[in-house]
Amino acid sequence: MSQRAVDAVFQGLYLFTDLRAILRETAPAHRLDEEQRAAVAKALEKLRKQADILEKELLP
Amino acid sequence: MKCAGDIDTREVEELYINIDPIQAGGRLTPEAHKAVIAFADGYSVCDNCLKPFRLDYINKPPIAQFHRDVAEWLNMDQVRVVPGARRGFQAVASTMVEKGDPVVLTALSHYTEFVSLEQSGGIIHEIPMDAGNRITAENAAAKLDEVTKKFGRAPSLLFVEHVDYQYGNIHEVKEIAKVAHQYDVPVLMNGAYSVGIMPVDGKAFGVDFVVGSGHKSMAAPAPSGVLAANGEYAERVFRTTQVKGDVTGRTFGIKEVEMMGCTLMGAPVVGLMASFPAVKARVEHWDHEVENSNKVVDALLSIEGTTVESEYPRRHTLTRINTLGSFDKVAATHKKKGFFLSSALKKKGVIGVIPGSTRVWKFNTYGLNDMQIDHVARTFVEVAEENGLSVS
Numbered sequence: 238m239s240q241r242a243v244d245a246v247f248q249g250l251y252l253f254t255d256l257r258a259i260l261r262e263t264a265p266a267h268r269l270d271e272e273q274r275a276a277v278a279k280a281l282e283k284l285r286k287q288a289d290i291l292e293k294e295l296l297p
Numbered sequence: 298m299k300c301a302g303d304i305d306t307r308e309v310e311e312l313y314i315n316i317d318p319i320q321a322g323g324r325l326t327p328e329a330h331k332a333v334i335a336f337a338d339g340y341s342v343c344d345n346c347l348k349p350f351r352l353d354y355i356n357k358p359p360i361a362q363f364h365r366d367v368a369e370w371l372n373m374d375q376v377r378v379v380p381g382a383r384r385g386f387q388a389v390a391s392t393m394v395e396k397g398d399p400v401v402l403t404a405l406s407h408y409t410e411f412v413s414l415e416q417s418g419g420i421i422h423e424i425p426m427d428a429g430n431r432i433t434a435e436n437a438a439a440k441l442d443e444v445t446k447k448f449g450r451a452p453s454l455l456f457v458e459h460v461d462y463q464y465g466n467i468h469e470v471k472e473i474a475k476v477a478h479q480y481d482v483p484v485l486m487n488g489a490y491s492v493g494i495m496p497v498d499g500k501a502f503g504v505d506f507v508v509g510s511g512h513k514s515m516a517a518p519a520p521s522g523v524l525a526a527n528g529e530y531a532e533r534v535f536r537t538t539q540v541k542g543d544v545t546g547r548t549f550g551i552k553e554v555e556m557m558g559c560t561l562m563g564a565p566v567v568g569l570m571a572s573f574p575a576v577k578a579r580v581e582h583w584d585h586e587v588e589n590s591n592k593v594v595d596a597l598l599s600i601e602g603t604t605v606e607s608e609y610p611r612r613h614t615l616t617r618i619n620t621l622g623s624f625d626k627v628a629a630t631h632k633k634k635g636f637f638l639s640s641a642l643k644k645k646g647v648i649g650v651i652p653g654s655t656r657v658w659k660f661n662t663y664g665l666n667d668m669q670i671d672h673v674a675r676t677f678v679e680v681a682e683e684n685g686l687s688v689s
Binding site: 247250251254255257258260261262263264265266 | 310311312313314324327330331334335645646647666668669672
């Protein structure tokens with residue numbers, strides 16, 4: 238059992254959901270203000286970390 | 298892009314501004330989307346269902362607390378979650394109405410209110426609208442008097458809409474409840490277009506039942522809703538089963554008859570719960586939502602030949618607009634006929650107007666941010682100008 242892998246999958250899905258919310262609130266042009274750009278950058282950074290965890294846990 | 302098999306991924310909320318009249322208040326919050334991801338499996342909320350084995354007793358996830366919180370928020374004695382407002386109407390009608398009973402609803406009642414009363418065998422009587430498309434206490438009093446005289450007894454139930462689905466008008470619920478109670482008639486308030494988007498206080502309205510729709514106005518997945526009741530009526534509609542098997546002798550604990558045991562499981566109930574903090578917060582900003590609604594309506598009214606059929610200035614975000622004298626004139630000669638409007642709007646990033654509609658149609662601005670409101674208002678004016686209509 239890999240609790241870390243499972244948590245990373247859910248954390249990743251939640252981060253994608255945050256990105257989805259930004260797409261919704263900026264539709265239809267998707268022009269992001271500074272705050273939204275910072276939120277996207279942070280979410281992407283965290284997503285990369287979740288991908289790294291999954292790689293380590295599932296593809297050792 | 299497909300999400301599975303032949304099922305397209307639904308991307309309309311991400312790509313467009315959606316002003317569909319029935320979809321606005323049911324768009325999920327990010328919190329609900331996350332909860333749905335985690336609880337999508339069928340019996341997911343039942344992992345920790347312990348004695349007495351009923352949905353509203355489950356503490357993990359905190360469904361029991363949610364019931365208490367919603368009751369407090371609506372200022373009603375008891376609440377149950379239900380699979381859509383219609384199941385709330387059905388439970389109350391089944392409890393209160395016997396075959397042949399006179400019942401009263403309104404000229405703006407939803408078909409599910411009619412059907413729920415039909416199922417119980419009620420004899421339907423509608424309170425007519427006034428000239429402004431509103432249900433008034435005066436008309437309710439006249440109807441109650443007429444029906445009581447006709448049957449020699451008062452109606453067994455009255456349904457009234459807080460906000461109706463046709464015009465988005467706000468009706469005289471408090472005054473109507475007061476009149477109904479003079480005849481000892483219990484009152485159900487249909488809050489499908491109010492509970493979850495604007496403040497609702499059941500006891501201040503003086504109603505006996507409040508029904509809300511999760512997927513219409515509480516940012517929840519379908520089917521979901523709430524049924525709230527007060528005092529003796531709560532005891533009646535939420536009565537527990539007394540049945541016993543004649544062969545097996547089985548009984549069924551504290552399952553509630555009208556709820557058919559457990560009502561709302563999995564994604565619908567956790568979505569409803571996850572959105573609740575945001576829903577409680579958003580009703581406090583109702584004035585701004587109305588302001589935004591009026592901005593878009595005013596933009597439409599600036600197009601010559603356009604009129605609003607809902608009460609105006611708007612007090613709600615759902616609006617019925619008449620463009621027979623504007624967009625419908627364009628449709629008469631346009632190569633796309635009536636489809637030109639929805640097509641032009643879509644090209645500019647706005648969807649939700651029924652394709653082909655250029656006469657009388659509805660839209661809802663609920664939940665759009667200020668940037669999106671400006672975009673929608675500007676888009677209507679641009680489409681008018683591009684098609685040769687005068688804008689003042």
